[in-house]
Amino acid sequence: MKNKVLLTAAVTGAGETTGKSSHVPVTPKEIAESAIESAKAGATVAHVHARDPKTGGISHNVDHYREIVDRIRESETDVVINITAGGGGDFIPSLDTPAAGGDGTDIQTPEERHKPVGELLPEMCTLDCGSVNFGDMIYMSPTDWLRKQAKLIQESGVKPELECFDTGHIRFAKQLVDEGLVDGDPLFQFCLGIPWGADADVETMLYMKSRLPENAHWSAFGIGRMQMPIVAQAAMLGGNVRVGLEDNIYLKKGVLARNDQLVDHAVTMLGGNGIEVMTPQEARELYGLRNPNGGVK
Template sequence: MNRNVILTSAVTGAGDTTAKNPNVPITPKAIAASCIEAARAGASIAHIHVRDSETGGISHSTEQFREVMERVREADVDIVMNITAGGGGDWIPDALDPTRGGPGTDIQTPAERHAPVAELLPELCTLDCGSLNFGDMVYVNPADWLREHARLVQAAGVKPELECFDLGHVWFARQLQQEGLIDGDPLYQLCLGIPWGAEADTETMLAMRNKLPANANWAAFGIGRHQMPMVAQAVLLGGHARVGLEDNLFLEKGVLATNGQLVEKASTIIENLGARVMTPAETRAHLKLRDPVTGSILGNTAGGDV
């Protein structure tokens, strides 16, 4: 098992969850406040999306990301910031003309997806490693687009979090490394329970973990009611963990959660297993991230032991 655990708080996401839990943050001010709340609860990393401040819908605004990051950095907390670069892949065929995108389609080029990362240089950014049926839409990530996106992330000097929603995505992520498009050791994120990708269960997590490169840094999460069981399972299998309102709205059945409460609950699970949550400073050193103040790449420390 892993005895030194990086715990990510995914504070808002981009789904239609804002009407289902009033604690899902919408504005940059509220998203930053959730990151700060997660930091105070003990999270190592904040995974950040931004939303349209009026509708709560999808936004890709660099200025909104900038505001969130600045507010967090000005607060009296420390947390690693990981901004999404996975937006702009939603394809819903038009009912009358399936060769065209219908309502809800949101497609961006790799350069457009990367723009906030290139401008703001966060410590981490996501790189989603394949396409899949995502609920009733198709999440579109062609291989050549992903290669182009990987080159952009590499040129920016930002550490990628390789998000894998199915076994084939792990295969392609390894291929990116073999082609020299990923520098150093990335963080693999095994994304479980999203219809219709990899299921959130022990067998699936183990199968995906077993396809990772030797000694890879990896984390996993489950959505909805699978969130906390997957925290425990990831730690037991040697990985890191993620919680947050992006993935799950409830603290327990019928009880709406806050991001801070989810971090606290996950931390308790981790500690009860005999492990500990790594600090943001330890996380930067373990993952060899860019220092947010000096810009230098931090060295390695002892991480988890399996």
Template sequence: MNRNVIVTCAVTGAGDTVDKHPAIPVTPAQIADAAIEAAQAGAAIAHIHVRDPETGGISHDTALFREVVERVRASGTDVVLNLTAGGGGDWVPSAHDLSRGGHGTDMQSPAERHEPVGALLPEICTLDCGSYNSGDMVYVSTATMLREHARLIQAAGVKPEMECFELGHVRFARQLVEEGLIAGDPMFQLCLGIPWAAEADTGTMLAMRDKLPARAHWSAFGIGRQQMPMVAQAALLGGHVRVGLEDNLRLSRAVYASNGQLVERAVSIVENLGARVQTPAEAREALGLHSPRQ
């Protein structure tokens, strides 16, 4: 069991959730406020996506990321910022021509995915370690793309959080470590419950954990109703935890959640198991992060 748990809050994501929840953070101000709320509730790390302020849809705009980062830093709130670099991999085959992307396709090169990270130099960014089916969409992240992206992250001096949605992703992430493309002790996020990737259950989490390399830091999450059971399971198996509106919209079937409430519930679970949650300063030391750039 992990007695010193880092809580990450994924505050908004990029999914089609704006019409499914009355208060999904959309604007940079709302996303920054959500990160601050999560930190005040006990999260050491805030995982950040940005959205088109007009539509709530997917955005990769560096200016929007910059505004979120600057607002959080100006608030004086101590929280580790983890910017997504996994956008721009959505491929939806056209119903009329399978060789072309249809409605919903959103593809970027590794350099384009890295652009906000390279400009803003957060303490952590994500590296999604493989392709997988997500409903009728395919998330595309090939071996060549991942090696290029890992080199960019390494050159920027940012800590990659390697997101693994399948057991094969863990295998390839180990390969990146062996090739020297990941600096320091590797950091993993085990992403469970996304249709149709790895299931959110004990056996799957344990199988993925047991394939991690030596010295690995790891965290895990489940989506929807599996979010809190996976909090308990990750802590019991020696890992860290992630919650937030990116992954789960409700406290119960009839009650919408806020990011702060989800963090508070995760903290309660961790503490009731006899563990404690780490502060941002403790998380930086444990993970070997650089000091936040101002």
């Protein structure tokens, strides 16, 4: 779709951002409302994590996801729903017991990671395509587990977004495609700037883009101050884009943002470069997403 991009709003994530900004949504009601506001500001896709309403930390509770999804759907606001399927991958190394994780370790099986997707059947979900040093922890996503998870996603009819935090993840994502575990044209996402994954710069994006299959679509996001530069650069290179409080909490230096403000800023910036944002329906048709009312659109 020439001069049109898919714009994702990643509205909350699972990071320790709630103590840094009161705008980060925590409860299912807040997360759903933020997704709705982002859609009204122009987002094509709402990417959602669930948080524990009491602590603000990560939640794997399917009922929390169900409330978020139900609230979005019942609002009759048109937006593609993308649920994370990457939860339960945090391994905190411990020098005292190196064979076991330290405090904060949170590991789920492929079946557990897939459960919210399998029960709620969003149009899209993420699939983190490899392990990586993620700051001071290790995000664990072993290859055999990924094959099992990819199969579960495939059987559910949900479109996976293949999250690549480093170049080796692209290699394995392509292997999943070659093994027939990803249907249709694959969707890749370059996750840039995470310590210690791929850098958030044009050279890295160009290299990652060069390694994709011919029929692939791609998107990219940068964290922190690189969020908007990566939006502009990815769109100009033919990729889709992502903004939101999962990746960056500031509208500009010293000014905390809301999700809808970040979406509005991205829409305006893209429009200034002659690039429009796809509607949810356009995205469903282009990428062969399941109809939110059942089946494939």
